[in-house]
Amino acid sequence: LCRPLTKRASRGSIDSLQWTLGASSRLFSSAPSNSHDEDTIFALSSGFTGQQATAVAVLRISGSQAHHVFDSMTKSRLPPPRQAALRKLYDPARGQMLDQALCLLFESPNSFTGEDLVELHCHGSRAVVQAMLDVLPTLGCRLAEPGEFTQRAFGRGKLDLVQVEALADILGADTQAQLKQALSQLDGNLSKLYDDWRGRLISGLAHAEAVIDFGDDERLGEDDILDDDSEQWNVWGAVGDNMIALSQSMKEHLRDERKGELIREGVKIAIVGPPNAGKSSLFNLLSKKDAAIVSPIAGTTRDVLQVSMDLGGVKCTLQDTAGVRKDTDDVLEIEGIKRAQSVAENADLVVAMVDGSSGADKAGGLDAVKSILDENKLSASMLVMNKCDIKDDGEDSKGEESSGFGNTYDISCVTQEGIDDFLDALSQAVTSRTQDDSGNEGAVITRARHRQHVEAAADALERFKVLSGQGPLAVDMAAEELRYAASELGRITGAVDVEDVLDVLFSDFCIGK
Numbered sequence: 001l002c003r004p005l006t007k008r009a010s011r012g013s014i015d016s017l018q019w020t021l022g023a024s025s026r027l028f029s030s031a032p033s034n035s036h037d038e039d040t041i042f043a044l045s046s047g048f049t050g051q052q053a054t055a056v057a058v059l060r061i062s063g064s065q066a067h068h069v070f071d072s073m074t075k076s077r078l079p080p081p082r083q084a085a086l087r088k089l090y091d092p093a094r095g096q097m098l099d100q101a102l103c104l105l106f107e108s109p110n111s112f113t114g115e116d117l118v119e120l121h122c123h124g125s126r127a128v129v130q131a132m133l134d135v136l137p138t139l140g141c142r143l144a145e146p147g148e149f150t151q152r153a154f155g156r157g158k159l160d161l162v163q164v165e166a167l168a169d170i171l172g173a174d175t176q177a178q179l180k181q182a183l184s185q186l187d188g189n190l191s192k193l194y195d196d197w198r199g200r201l202i203s204g205l206a207h208a209e210a211v212i213d214f215g216d217d218e219r220l221g222e223d224d225i226l227d228d229d230s231e232q233w234n235v236w237g238a239v240g241d242n243m244i245a246l247s248q249s250m251k252e253h254l255r256d257e258r259k260g261e262l263i264r265e266g267v268k269i270a271i272v273g274p275p276n277a278g279k280s281s282l283f284n285l286l287s288k289k290d291a292a293i294v295s296p297i298a299g300t301t302r303d304v305l306q307v308s309m310d311l312g313g314v315k316c317t318l319q320d321t322a323g324v325r326k327d328t329d330d331v332l333e334i335e336g337i338k339r340a341q342s343v344a345e346n347a348d349l350v351v352a353m354v355d356g357s358s359g360a361d362k363a364g365g366l367d368a369v370k371s372i373l374d375e376n377k378l379s380a381s382m383l384v385m386n387k388c389d390i391k392d393d394g395e396d397s398k399g400e401e402s403s404g405f406g407n408t409y410d411i412s413c414v415t416q417e418g419i420d421d422f423l424d425a426l427s428q429a430v431t432s433r434t435q436d437d438s439g440n441e442g443a444v445i446t447r448a449r450h451r452q453h454v455e456a457a458a459d460a461l462e463r464f465k466v467l468s469g470q471g472p473l474a475v476d477m478a479a480e481e482l483r484y485a486a487s488e489l490g491r492i493t494g495a496v497d498v499e500d501v502l503d504v505l506f507s508d509f510c511i512g513k
């Protein structure tokens with residue numbers, strides 16, 4: 001943990017967090033402490049564009065010398081911890097006043113980093129910020145690497161890895177749903193679930209260690225061990241049942257339709273349909289931007305366009321695609337269709353749009369859309385019949401070909417007829433894909449990284465299930481699966497530590513007596 005972050009990530013702390021989290025979790029495990037980590041660091045923690053002044057600029061100083069650094073800049077006594085105090089700040093070498101700032105002092109371990117920490121709420125002008133950045137390095141501290149404050153918080157156990165991720169998500173949140181989810185994760189909801197599961201695995205493992213080390217004649221809770229039905233020694237007993245129940249919980253946790261990940265990453269909505277259906281018109285209408293070119297020429301859109309939008313508090317990525325036709329030799333068009341198909345395949349929600357006006361080839365349009373969607377995508381899609389403003393009254397806009405699609409909506413991008421209803425339905429579809437009605441209190445998987453580890457742990461428990469039925473000779477191997485599952489969960493929160501097993505062994509089973 002204590003090695004410096006790469007200089008590649010130099011654009012501020014969020015970038016570096018992303019980079020760090022993308023790297024191997026081993027980075028966080030148990031690197032030895034070095035002098036780099038003992039440095040007292042400082043950084044401008046509030047946003048500063050470098051162009052425009054802000055009312056306030058917050059500088060943070062963290063490390064063993066933080067209070068000393070602050071002390072040397074003021075000519076009055078240090079304020080008590082956690083109490084805001086107005087102080088004049090000086091360059092001690094020249095005696096020149098730098099600013100008058102609101103100052104906050106935190107004492108280790110009760111600070112964000114867990115170290116002694118000082119926050120200076122200065123005036124946010126370029127001159128003040130520059131003066132502070134010039135003077136601080138002369139006082140025995142150095143500029144922090146991106147993300148280094150958070151890295152120290154992790155190293156001192158103030159945050160676990162899942163909470164570090166949550167912090168990055170809070171800083172990157174665009175929508176209320178993202179924010180709510182990240183705040184719940186920072187609060188420790190997800191960590192608690194994984195820690196709890198890991199605790200159960202370690203207990204199970206401790207039981208196995210006991211059986212292995214002392215043999216089953218040690219009477220490790222005789223009732224648990226004797227299997228009534230078979231009248232054989234069942235080495236796992238209730239512990240085995242507990243592990244199997246745990247594997248059920250994990251499987252349920254994984255059956256979440258990626259709701260948490262969808263909230264975090266955004267719901268991908270693809271608009272697909274034949275040329276000239278009005279896809280780009282709808283794209284512009286929904287995104288309230290003139291982002292896509294609209295024209296009566298079929299084949300106007302070639303590339304995939306996308307915009308982010310907020311639908312009912314959920315982040316969505318709306319994608320416009322090239323028109324799809326079944327029979328074409330045009331190389332450019334074929335490439336466009338290929339891209340449209342790939343966008344549809346990767347979308348969480350497909351809006352299939354055809355020209356529903358009188359005289360339009362609806363059957364051909366619907367047929368073309370069907371040719372690029374698989375059955376699941378098709379049945380979950382929303383079918384939009386556009387241009388209802390130029391449709392004869394009473395004419396049924398859709399024919400038999402619309403069977404297989406999801407609900408149908410008649411709209412006009414020109415008169416905006418039917419748009420409100422369609423938008424409501426779209427919002428609802430997005431919400432139903434992201435709302436967690438399991439009552440899980442926010443303990444949902446938010447990243448593929450979590451999913452991978454939980455899946456690996458669940459797989460290990462499946463193997464445990466088989467091995468645990470194979471009697472005393474397989475205890476070793478079954479225990480190994482529990483160990484593996486526990487370490488996979490430990491990797492999620494960054495807490496892998498084998499000593500736990502021994503701790504539980506002696507505290508839970510009292511074998512030493």
Ligand SMILES: Nc1nc2c(ncn2[C@@H]2O[C@H](COP(=O)(O)OP(=O)(O)OP(=O)(O)O)[C@@H](O)[C@H]2O)c(=O)[nH]1
Binds near residue numbers: 275276282324389411
């Ligand atoms: N009357 C009427 N015309 C529409 C409506 N929506 C779009 N149009 C017109 O239909 C034509 C095609 O619209 P686009 O939005 O470019 O259609 P597209 O599906 O993106 O077309 P490609 O990108 O070429 O596949 C344009 O002339 C639009 O002005 C509508 O609801 N009613």
Ligand SMILES: [K+]
Binds near residue numbers: 275276295297298300
């Ligand atoms: K067009």
Ligand SMILES: [Mg+2]
Binds near residue numbers: 280293
């Ligand atoms: Mg278009």
